[in-house]
Amino acid sequence: MKKAFFLILILGINVSLSFGQDIDLTHKSRRLELSKALDSSVVIISSEVKQHDSYKDNKNFYYLTGIQVPNSLLILTPSLDDKDLLITGSKRLDDEFLNNFEIVKKTDLPNTIFKLSRDYNIIATSFLGIEILSEWNINLDIFDEIVKADFALGEMRMIKENQEIRDLKKAINITSDALNEVFKYTKPGLTEKALRSVIRYKFESNDAKEVFIQVASGPNCTSIHFGATERILNENDLIVFDVGVYYNNYTSDISRTIPVNGKFSPSQADIYKIVLEAQKKGIELTRQGNNYIDVQNAITEVLNDGLYNLKLITDKNSEWQKKLYIMHGWGHFIGLDVHDVSKYALKKKDKTYKEGMVITVEPGLYFPEDYLYSIPHKIKDLVTEEEFKQYRKTVLPIYKKYENSGVRIEDDVLITFDGNIVLSKGVPKEINHIEKMMEEGSFFNNETKD
Ligand SMILES: [Mn+2]
Structure with a gap:
C-alpha cells in the first residue's frame, strides 16, 4: 500500500515537471524516500548546523524542504497519513509553503517529541552538527535508538534529479x-x-x-x-x-x-x-x-x-x-x-x-x-x-x-x-x-x- 502511494507521487512529479510546479512534490517525495530508507523511523533535521561555534545552513534541510531559514526544525513522521512537522521562527514563509506541514509551536516541541517516542522506537538525525539539537532542548534519549541519517541522505543526494x-x-x-x-x-x-x-x-x-x-x-x-x-x-x-x-x-x-x-x-x-x-x-x-x-x-x-x-x-x-x-x-x-x-x-x-x-x-x-x-x-x-x-x-x-x-x-x-x-x-x-x-x-x- 505504501509502495503504491509512493509510485503515484513519483508519477505526479513527472507530470507536473512540464508545468514547472514540481517543487512541493519533489521535496515531499524526498522526505518519503528518506523515511523509507531509514526504516520508517522518526527523522529530525535542523535548518542549521553548528561547526566551530558558528552556524551554517544545513543543506540536508534545504534538500528536504526547498527552503533555507534559520532557527527551524523539520520532523518527518513515518505515517503517510500525517503531514511532516515544521517548527519555524520565520515569518517569511508563505502560506502555500506552510500548508505542506503541520506547524508546531516551539513551546509544544517537548510534548510533540514525547508523543512521537511513544509511537516510534527509533529516531534518526544528521550527526553533522548534532549538538544543535541540545539548543532546542530535545532529549533524543527517550527513543530506544538514535541512528545516523547522514548515510541515507548522502546516497540520495549523490544522484542528481x-x-x-x-x-x-x-x-x-x-x-x-x-x-x-x-x-x-x-x-x-x-x-x-x-x-x-x-x-x-x-x-x-x-x-x-x-x-x-x-x-x-x-x-x-x-x-x-x-x-x-x-x-x-x-x-x-x-x-x-x-x-x-x-x-x-x-x-x-x-x-x-x-x-x-x-x-x-x-x-x-x-x-x-x-x-x-x-x-x-x-x-x-x-x-x-x-x-x-x-x-x-x-x-x-x-x-x-x-x-x-x-x-x-x-x-x-x-x-x-x-x-x-x-x-x-x-x-x-x-x-x-x-x-x-x-x-x-x-x-x-x-x-x-x-x-x-x-x-x-x-x-x-x-x-x-x-x-x-x-x-x-x-x-x-x-x-x-x-x-x-x-x-x-x-x-x-x-x-x-x-x-x-x-x-x-x-x-x-x-x-x-x-x-x-x-x-x-x-x-x-x-x-x-x-x-x-x-x-x-x-x-x-x-x-x-x-
Ligand atoms: Mn574541486
Missing part, C-alpha cells in the same frame, strides 16, 4: 563564462586581485553567489587552497584558477592553468601535458560501473609515467616517489555543497558510479620552492635520509626547471547511462585553444585603456 542538473549546469556555465573572460584579460603587470575582480563582476552580473575564487600566480600556484593577492603577474608565471559559484544553491568547481604571457614555455608545457593526459584518462573512466579507486589508479599511473619520462622521479615503483608531487585527491561530488556528501560513499571500493552523479576530475602536479631541500613531511616514514639524498642529487638540476610552478585542471562531469558529459567543456583546456583565446582582447582591457 533533472532540476538539480539544470541548476548545476547554470552554475557551471556562469563559471565558464567568467574564466573565458579572465583568460582574455590576463597579461603581465596586472595583479591576482585584478583578475579576481573580473571573475566577481561576471558572477554578480549573473546573479550567482561566489563560493571561492583562487587566482594563484607564480610560486602561489603551489598552494592548493589560495585566494588572490596584490602579487603582480610576471611574464613567465603560470596561474592556477580554481573557481566556483552557487546558482540556486547548486555549485560549480572548475580549475584551469594558463601562462600569464599567453604562451606556454616548453617546461610549462611539459607539466601541463602530463596533467591534461591524466585528467582525460580520469574523465574517460568516470562512468557507471567504475569507482573512485579505479580512476585514482589510472590518474596516478599517467602522472607518474610523465614524471618518470621527465626524470623527475627515478623509480616508478617507489611508493614515496609516487606520492611526492601529487598533493591532493583527484575529485569529489558537487551539488548543494562543493565537496558534496563525499564522506559517505565516494571512497568505498564497492561503491560504483551511477547515472546522475556529478563529480569533479582534477589531477594536479606541484613543485614548491626548496621542496627537495629536506625530506617532505608526508613521505618521511617511507624513505631513508641516504636514499633521499641520492634522489635529490640526481633530480635537483631537473627540478629547478619546474620549481615554483604548479598545474591543476578540473572539470565537472555528469555520469550518464552510457558514459558521461563534461559539463565544463566550455572552458578551453588544450594548449592551442588556451593560447588562441588569450590572444583575443577582453572587454575589460578596452575599458581600462581610456
